[in-house]
Amino acid sequence: QLSTSFYSKSCPNLFSTIKPVVQSAINKEKRMGASLVRLFFHDCFVNGCDGSVLLDDTSSFTGEKTALPNRNSARGFEVIDSIKSAVEKACPGVVSCADILAVAARDSTVILGGPTWNVKLGRRDARTASLSAANNGIPPPTSNLNQLISRFNALGLSTRDLVALTGSHTIGQARCTSFRARIYNETNIDNSFAQTRRSNCPRTNGTGDNNLAPLDLQTPTSFDNNYFKNLLNQKGLLHSDQQLFNGGSTDSIVRTYSNGQSTFFSDFVAGMIKMGDISPLTGSQGEIRKNCRRMN
Numbered sequence: 001q002l003s004t005s006f007y008s009k010s011c012p013n014l015f016s017t018i019k020p021v022v023q024s025a026i027n028k029e030k031r032m033g034a035s036l037v038r039l040f041f042h043d044c045f046v047n048g049c050d051g052s053v054l055l056d057d058t059s060s061f062t063g064e065k066t067a068l069p070n071r072n073s074a075r076g077f078e079v080i081d082s083i084k085s086a087v088e089k090a091c092p093g094v095v096s097c098a099d100i101l102a103v104a105a106r107d108s109t110v111i112l113g114g115p116t117w118n119v120k121l122g123r124r125d126a127r128t129a130s131l132s133a134a135n136n137g138i139p140p141p142t143s144n145l146n147q148l149i150s151r152f153n154a155l156g157l158s159t160r161d162l163v164a165l166t167g168s169h170t171i172g173q174a175r176c177t178s179f180r181a182r183i184y185n186e187t188n189i190d191n192s193f194a195q196t197r198r199s200n201c202p203r204t205n206g207t208g209d210n211n212l213a214p215l216d217l218q219t220p221t222s223f224d225n226n227y228f229k230n231l232l233n234q235k236g237l238l239h240s241d242q243q244l245f246n247g248g249s250t251d252s253i254v255r256t257y258s259n260g261q262s263t264f265f266s267d268f269v270a271g272m273i274k275m276g277d278i279s280p281l282t283g284s285q286g287e288i289r290k291n292c293r294r295m296n
């Protein structure tokens, strides 16, 4: 029921309104492109792509921002606010925050050198959010391959979608706390890579927890296939990353993507469109929020 032309009459300049805001945010800080892609993922994996991740906590409402995968980690909310105010000026009360996330993720991917696609639109915004669904629905970096596959399968995403979409880790950063156990305890990791990462991520829990390292050591601000080449060399940063190339069923997919960008790009696009189709609110369900941080 989503459609690429959903706003063609009601907000004909939607794309040209959103793109420059994303562009200027990325000009200020390249990492922001990664952060916006991740926000879309963290929305869609929790009760579908319904803008739930954007809702602020209040004294009487608990949203998803304090869930373990989001706290001290999810970012880009101010950029979504700027996009929303530009869009409200152009087309008041028409465009959902959930759709803004989908377009911002696409624009970010393109700006950082990745593939483009036509974004399906027509999602509406939730009047609910779920802390527990966020804690249970977004896979942690300690996941093994079977856990990753089953979580993606539960949402209608294939094993190939899992590998392609996780290729988003070609951009962006992770905190020490997300990869400490891997760089100190695991053996399927390149030795000098582990040494390098240890230098800015102390062994002791609680020290340097928020120190950052790039998910793709080669090109953390370019959307390319280097992430997969790193996996072949045992230079995946997260435990979950290296699970995709660790002697299991996804090794061949990682090899294919590392051999050439084009298969990765086309599978990534297909995966993003499928992920964007996860249980949207449509028709008269939900609402079009005026402010992405709170329900109307």
Ligand code: HEM
Binding pocket: 031, 033, 034, 035, 036, 037, 038, 041, 072, 073, 074, 075, 139, 140, 141, 142, 143, 148, 165, 166, 168, 169, 171, 172, 173, 174, 175, 176, 178, 215, 238, 240
């Ligand atoms: C396969 C399961 C996945 C796991 C376990 C996982 C886990 C993580 C973790 C732990 C971080 C670092 C967070 C931090 O330390 O603050 C991260 C960052 C990131 N993830 Fe994933 N992720 C997965 C899949 C995905 C998918 C499917 C996408 C997008 C389609 C994605 C996009 C990103 C991006 C772009 C970043 C960097 C964000 C930034 O720099 O702000 N991830 N992920």
Ligand SMILES: [Ca+2]
Binding pocket: 042, 043, 044, 045, 046, 047, 048, 049, 050, 051, 052, 053
């Ligand atoms: Ca959601």
Ligand SMILES: [Ca+2]
Binding pocket: 170, 171, 216, 218, 219, 220, 221, 222, 223, 224, 225, 226, 227
């Ligand atoms: Ca890269």
